[in-house]
Structure formats: C-alpha cells, structure tokens
Amino acid sequence: MAILANISLEEYQEPNLSTTYNGDHYYGQHGSQILFVKTRFSFSSMIPFFAEELGNINVLRATIASESRCDVAELLQVKDSVLVLENDIVADLGSINIFVSTQKFVVAQPNNSSPTNKDELVPWEIKLSLLKPPTPLRSQQNDVKEWWTSKQLLKQPLERQLQCRHCGHKFYGSSIEYKIKDLPSEHWYELVECWICHETKPEEHQARMKPILARPHVLLVGTTYFLIHPDNIMKGSFQADSVILKRSNWDRGTLSKWIAVNCSKCQSPIGEGQYCMEDDEIKLQAVKLFKYCIDLLPNPSERPIFTDFLVSDLVNTAKIHATHRFLVQGRQSQRIYALIWLFNWDTNIVHNNGYIEDSNHSLLRERVMKVIYLDCSATSVESDQHVKNNVTLWSIDKSTDHLIYPDVHCQQLVDTLNQSTLILPPFMRRINHPAMLFTKGFSIGFIRRSD
Numbered sequence: 333m334a335i336l337a338n339i340s341l342e343e344y345q346e347p348n349l350s351t352t353y354n355g356d357h358y359y360g361q362h363g364s365q366i367l368f369v370k371t372r373f374s375f376s377s378m379i380p381f382f383a384e385e386l387g388n389i390n391v392l393r394a395t396i397a398s399e400s401r402c403d404v405a406e407l408l409q410v411k412d413s414v415l416v417l418e419n420d421i422v423a424d425l426g427s428i429n430i431f432v433s434t435q436k437f438v439v440a441q442p443n444n445s446s447p448t449n450k451d452e453l454v455p456w457e458i459k460l461s462l463l464k465p466p467t468p469l470r471s472q473q474n475d476v477k478e479w480w481t482s483k484q485l486l487k488q489p490l491e492r493q494l495q496c497r498h499c500g501h502k503f504y505g506s507s508i509e510y511k512i513k514d515l516p517s518e519h520w521y522e523l524v525e526c527w528i529c530h531e532t533k534p535e536e537h538q539a540r541m542k543p544i545l546a547r548p549h550v551l552l553v554g555t556t557y558f559l560i561h562p563d564n565i566m567k568g569s570f571q572a573d574s575v576i577l578k579r580s581n582w583d584r585g586t587l588s589k590w591i592a593v594n595c596s597k598c599q600s601p602i603g604e605g606q607y608c609m610e611d612d613e614i615k616l617q618a619v620k621l622f623k624y625c626i627d628l629l630p631n632p633s634e635r636p637i638f639t640d641f642l643v644s645d646l647v648n649t650a651k652i653h654a655t656h657r658f659l660v661q662g663r664q665s666q667r668i669y670a671l672i673w674l675f676n677w678d679t680n681i682v683h684n685n686g687y688i689e690d691s692n693h694s695l696l697r698e699r700v701m702k703v704i705y706l707d708c709s710a711t712s713v714e715s716d717q718h719v720k721n722n723v724t725l726w727s728i729d730k731s732t733d734h735l736i737y738p739d740v741h742c743q744q745l746v747d748t749l750n751q752s753t754l755i756l757p758p759f760m761r762r763i764n765h766p767a768m769l770f771t772k773g774f775s776i777g778f779i780r781r782s783d
C-alpha cells in the first residue's frame with residue numbers, strides 16, 4: 333500500500349464521464365453525479381488480465397477477456413499506464429512499476445481463440461510499448477541465486493542446527509565445532525573431464541580427481557545440499573529408504589551407492605546417504621541433506637523452497653549440457669512425473685488471477701521461468717497413451733536430461749505447474765500449434781523465481 337501515497341491526483345477526461353483518483357479511490361463521475369467509487373485493488377467488475385513483458389523488444393503483450401458485446405478495440409483507453417475499458421480499470425500498470433506508452437497500442441482478437449457460446453468471455457490481445465525496459469535485462473542475467481551459502485552460514489551464530497523441515501527432528505548438533513566450506517559446482521567433474529580430453533596425458537589428472545569425501549567436523553556446502561560426515565550426524569535421526577535399499581544391487585556397479593534417506597521420526601525424505609558394502613555390512617560414508625527438506629536454526633532471513641532449487645538445477649543443467657528438455661522423475665517410485673521444456677528461464681509476467689475464482693484479483697508482477705510441460709501424473713485412459721508416447725520419445729532422446737527428486741516434491745511441482753497454467757486465458761493454456769508437433773497437447777506453465 334506504500335505505493336499509493338506516492339501517486340498524485342490523476343484525472344481521466346472522457347466524453348460525459350470523468351474518473352478521478354484521490355490516492356485511495358477512483359471516482360467515476362458524470363457531471364456532479366458520482367457513478368462509481370472503487371479502491372485501487374478491488375473493482376466491482378474484474379476483467380481477467382494476463383501479460384508478459386517481452387524485454388528484448390520492449391513490448392508488453394497482454395490479453396484480456398470481455399463480454400462479447402464489448403468492442404475492446406474501440407473502447408480500450410490507456411492513460412498514465414492505466415488500462416481502462418468503459419468505466420472499469422483493467423490494470424493499473426503503474427502500481428507495479430510498469431510504464432507504457434499511451435501513443436501506440438494494438439488491440440486485436442487472437443485468431444486461435446474460438447468462444448463457443450455468446451455468454452463466454454471473448455479474449456483480446458493488446459500490444460503496448462514499454463517506456464523503460466524491464467530491469468535488469470534478461471540477457472545480462474545469467475547466474476541463479478545461491479541459497480544458504482557458506483558465506484551466509486558463517487554470518488550465523490555458532491549454535492547452529494539442521495532439522496527436518498516437516499517435523500523439526502534434529503539431524504545435526506550444535507555442540508561440536510566445525511569448519512564450513514563450499515563444494516564446487518555439481519558439474520565440476522564434467523567440466524574438468526572436458527578439458528582433460530584435450531590434454532596429452534589425461535591419466536595424470538584423472539588419478540588426482542578423487543571424489544570429494546565428507547570429512548569429520550566439516551560442513552560442506554553444495555548448491556542444493558549440505559554434505560556431512562557420519563560422525564557428525566545424530567545417530568538414528570534418519571534411515572535409508574527401505575524401498576530403494578531393497579532395489580540396490582551390491583554385486584554390480586560402483587562400490588559405493590547414494591541411497592535416499594528419510595527422517596526417522598516422520599519418514600519425510602531428507603536427502604541421500606552414501607553407503608558401501610564392507611564384509612557383508614552396509615556402511616555409511618557420507619550424508620547429503622537437501623536444503624529444501626531441512627530447516628536451518630537459527631532461522632536465516634531466507635527460507636528457500638523446492639522450486640528455488642529446481643530453478644537452479646534447470647538453469648545450471650541447461651547451461652552445462654545445452655539442453656532445454658527435462659524428465660522429472662521420482663526417486664522412490666522411479667515414475668516420470670513431468671516432461672519440462674525450458675522455454676524462457678527469465679521473464680516477467682503480469683496478471684490478476686482473473687481466471688481463478690478464489691483470488692483477490694490484485695494485479696501482480698512476477699519473475700518466472702516459462703516452461704512447456706506435460707503432466708504425466710494424471711491417470712486418465714485418454715491421456716495415458718499420449719503420456720506414454722511422449723515419455724518414450726523423450727527417454728530415448730539423448731539431449732534430454734533426467735532430474736530426480738523425492739516423489740513428494742515431484743508431485744508438488746506438477747501441482748504448482750498445473751496451478752500456474754490457470755493464470756493464462758483458456759486459449760493460451762495448451763499447445764496446439766501444428767508447427768509444434770513435438771509438444772502437441774503440452775501445457776504452458778510458470779515456475780516462480782524468487783531469486
């Protein structure tokens with residue numbers, strides 16, 4: 333609400349109608365007669381609004397929906413970055429720091445929308461020129477934010493604890509003194525190996541490239557997890573996931589294996605343990621606690637959630653592997669939950685949740701990743717074949733990366749994506765363009781970036 337105080341009186345001069353804004357309310361007047369009073373955030377008739385800031389061409393591409401009798405091309409007005417349709421304020425863009433030109437704007441009906449009956453709302457597309465580019469420019473934003481880095485941890489008091497985010501069960505005591513160190517990027521090995529290939533004696537380097545092991549009294553900080561030595565994690569505070577443990581074949585593959593571990597109190601997933609088989613007994617060598625599964629005490633100012641780490645996984649993998657396609661798979665069930673095509677990893681959208689009923693419809697500007705996705709968790713007979721075909725197609729494709737997370741977080745991701753699709757007008761939610769065969773029937777969704 334702080335923005336309100338900064339805005340001076342604005343007036344809209346229209347034939348026979350004037351709209352006045354006094355800092356709190358809009359007054360629509362006909363001569364001396366007041367026709368309507370509206371607060372900035374609650375309008376009697378809300379017009380669904382969705383827009384995307386196209387930073388590289390400085391355009392705001394918006395869509396609104398109006399009753400079929402209303403000719404938006406004729407009636408829409410833009411003044412002081414406020415879109416007004418007849419007596420209704422569609423979107424006060426200035427309130428979310430977007431300023432558009434009043435001169436040039438294009439209003440047209442999208443040709444791929446076809447309302448079926450006349451009571452249905454009719455979509456209109458509006459293109460507006462942005463007066464200033466969205467800052468910072470997308471192309472300059474390459475790095476994703478790192479959450480809970482060693483630098484931040486070192487600023488905390490020494491009495492530090494790591495506990496289960498779900499039930500508060502403690503994993504890591506504060507009684508011991510330990511060092512805090514950053515781990516190199518997850519893709520460090522690949523990068524080094526890539527350079528080694530071009531050298532004359534690669535074996536010399538490879539011999540030195542031992543995996544980084546957990547060390548006692550050292551808290552190693554990775555991008556999405558903490559790596560801890562078994563001596564420093566509270567005994568009995570977690571256990572290996574029995575389903576995954578049963579599936580592990582110790583006669584094959586590497587000597588040590590990463591197996592999912594759960595909180596021993598609430599059984600929520602918390603990370604992975606590195607186990608090896610020694611004299612027919614499995615022995616723990618290290619524990620990774622996923623940052624999105626735990627809480628850090630005392631509470632740091634930020635409490636990142638799963639999607640924050642997903643964003644960093646998507647961006648970092650896309651950068652290293654030059655891929656934009658991902659299969660999201662559950663660690664325990666091994667099910668594919670979603671196919672995700674990274675479309676634009678840094679863009680701004682503006683919307684009023686106009687197509688979602690349970691919402692206060694205030695105008696929001698959000699920094700998001702735009703993705704094209706296929707929800708593979710739904711189990712209708714009709715969608716099954718479509719899902720199966722696409723999963724097979726993506727699984728054999730070498731440029732597609734697998735991202736594996738605890739099942740509970742995969743399901744949450746699918747729910748979040750489905751919810752984000754509802755921000756869009758119905759005709760924009762699904763891909764049905766004949767030129768986009770590879771993603772036919774996929775949905776458009778957004779992953780919020782809080783970094």
Ligand SMILES: [Zn+2]
Nearest residue numbers: 496499595598
């Ligand atoms: Zn727990």
